[in-house]
Amino acid sequence: MTKHADHYNRNLACPACGKKSRFKIWDRIYTDKVPELKDQVRDLSLFHFVCPACGQETYLDYDFLYVQNDVRLVIYYAPGGGDISAMHESLQKPEYAFMQSYQYRLIRTRARLLETLAIFDAALDDRVLEIMKVMLRSWLAAQAEPIHADLVEFTFAGGKKAFHFADTQKGNSGILPFEGGVEQTYKALAQDLEPLLAKEETLTFDQAWAVSFVQQHQDLFA
Incomplete structure (x- = not known):
């Protein structure tokens, strides 16, 4: 498993054929840093895994931090019910003072994630x-x-x-x-x-x- 600042590669076993292949997992998504991720989260292509051996398609669900600076939004996505208190506390440190005006959301389901993104895209509360x-x-x-x-x-x-x-x-x-x-x-x-x-x-x-x-x-x- 190769670890980067915002993502890492994981060997995944295909649920159909069992063959393992590498898939990029993003644990921190900054849309200003990697703009294409904004659309890839919304169309779910970022979580779309296709087995290179048999073609089985799977959508993965995993925890990540999503930051979109243009609308001052921070989303903690934790579908597994994990505790995000430590991560939230880390973003309250002095070096993140510019994010005090951001809106923070904890989201547990994919449907809620997509709806929340749609709401902020529409510039609504x-x-x-x-x-x-x-x-x-x-x-x-x-x-x-x-x-x-x-x-x-x-x-x-x-x-x-x-x-x-x-x-x-x-x-x-x-x-x-x-x-x-x-x-x-x-x-x-x-x-x-x-x-x-x-x-x-x-x-x-x-x-x-x-x-x-x-x-x-x-x-x-x-």
Whole structure:
């Protein structure tokens, strides 16, 4: 195994034929240092392993640090549930003072990683969008033909922003474009909640966090 500053080569055994071959593992991804990694994370090609012996295709999931300076974003991606406290503490040292204004996120799933990147690509606040998801779920459940959406995701593709929602058990799904009243709601929430969100110190802004936040500030959502 050859170790570099940001990546290393690992011998991987193909799950189909068992033959071992080398694959580059990136444990620190700096998009300003290696610009092509930005797209390779988003299209998952960075994690795409093809066995040279039999052609078996596999997508690998592993821990890494992702830093995108142009949007001041740091992501700790730890799908295995690992403890990232030591890494986070290391980035709080004086030499990283310029990163104090960055937003830090701890992400455990590939779907959440891709969604978070899409949100920052769209120049939006993932915390506000997570709160909007709670509101959207309530609104869908209150319709004449209620949809109990267990899946709500933000997407940004081709310059178009939208919420995709689905009741995966019943197979009901739909799309809510991020425009008109939806966009105005976002802007109003972002402005009204900015003082409160600035005080949040967690690294994980998910559905559980959003539900708790709304419950704690019910007067703002009445």
